[in-house]
Amino acid sequence: MRHMKRIALLFMMSGILLTAGCSPFVDNNIVEEIAPVIFWSIRDGGEGKMKISTLVPPLINEKKRLLTLQVDMLKQGAKKFNLIYYRELKSAQVRLVLIDEQLARKEVLSLINTLIIDPEISPRLYVVIVKGNFNDYINSQLLKQENLDYFIYRLFKHYETKNQGEMTIINLHQFMTKLYSPFPFPIMPVFKVNHENFTYEGSAFFGHDQLIATVKEIDEQIFQLLNHDHYLKNFSIPALNVTIGKVRSKIHMKLSPDRSSISIQVDLDGRMEEYRGEKNVLDRNELASLDKELEAYLENQTKALLQKMQQWKVDPLQLGNLTLKPFSKPISEKEWLNDWERMKINVDYRLHILPLTNVKE
Missing domain, CATH: 3.30.300 (GMP Synthetase; Chain A, domain 3)
Structure with missing residues (x-):
């Protein structure tokens, strides 16, 4: 009888766990064995492929290095990063996705959809268009500025919070809201990058899921007055x-x-x-x-x-x-x-x- 009660209790506990949405397969969250990711940089890899890069380790007092992979799909890149780095990279902390201008002129819908349906990724992450080689900029600045990836993220956070109208700041949720509106013409900020500088240039206009044009200087300022707060x-x-x-x-x-x-x-x-x-x-x-x-x-x-x-x-x-x-x-x-x-x-x-x-x- 006591044995039967134990079996019944086990089934009850299993039911409670499943009802609560708990999985018997628990993610590894041991601090020493994981590394949250602050940004993904994505550019065209040719022949239908793309190159995805990230900086590791973030916010840890170790020597940083840039990891780059050529992949067919975004999720494939996230998985392969774990095969070449000794810590498990956690995408739940991704705060910034930088998309190369040439890739954005082809399409961004598949990338955006992959990000938005990932339950681990926040819809508040910032999406950005980059003109130039962002990887070259990161590599040239690694020894000059510690925690460079974090400070780039703080740049976007500052201008979003203060609503200063100095630049377009768009997160994943805002982009998707406009993309699936009756008149789907979303926007993104555009940054120009070289070995020394990461500089705001203007706003990118999309027609459906393709980058159509960008505006800067006086046109950008007028657009901010008409559109951004x-x-x-x-x-x-x-x-x-x-x-x-x-x-x-x-x-x-x-x-x-x-x-x-x-x-x-x-x-x-x-x-x-x-x-x-x-x-x-x-x-x-x-x-x-x-x-x-x-x-x-x-x-x-x-x-x-x-x-x-x-x-x-x-x-x-x-x-x-x-x-x-x-x-x-x-x-x-x-x-x-x-x-x-x-x-x-x-x-x-x-x-x-x-x-x-x-x-x-």
Whole structure:
């Protein structure tokens, strides 16, 4: 009888474990035998293959080295890393995936899908496009800066938390949300890399799962004002020798009923922090003249940027959402792109810029 009770108790405990989702196969989590991974760098390997790299060991006082494998699939690379390194690499701590620009121009959907369905990987990991050889940069900086991989991750974390509008910061969840929206035109940040520097360059626009185009400099700053929290800590306009600080924008968009035109009004608030032109900005009349020049310049540049988006057949600002109405069938992506390519664009800026100092009447 006692023997039967023990058997029954064993079955009950097994049922409880299975109900709770516990597996009899437990992962190895002994600290000395595992190594969390901070980043994966992925680039085209030719002939349908890809090269995946990571830095080991992270945040441990041992000599670091870069591991690189040529594989057919992402998961295959994660598995093979464990065969060439004495610690088991844990992908649960991956915080950053860097995708080479040439690979992104072919496709990223399979990579993104693999990452998003992996229960160990956080959907909050950052996704980045890299122009240049990221591996060369890591190898050249290993002896110069300790914990380089961690500090690169902290760079993204800082700008995401502070919402400074200085750069596009996109995580896996945000990319997937836009990729599977009615108008699938996600974005990613673009970093240019060489042996010495890892520098933010601009934003990458995707059409479905392919990188279509990138914007930088003045186009990038205007895109940030239209898209990213409508804020720029510093807005430099070299063409007019002006820097405006603490810039906030309020965007008002109106689509015509027949979808033949779109009107965009931008109210811009900020403070003039630097001026190196020929106007006397202490004089009210000359300051007003400079404001008019700024408005005209920004209107032309914004319209030109939107026209480029029309040519590229992308809609990273999700303007197609203006067509969505309650209790009505949404238009297809194809219909929207046909309208968007031919649409007339009207842009109007209204500047409210505080001067450098008090102006004379």
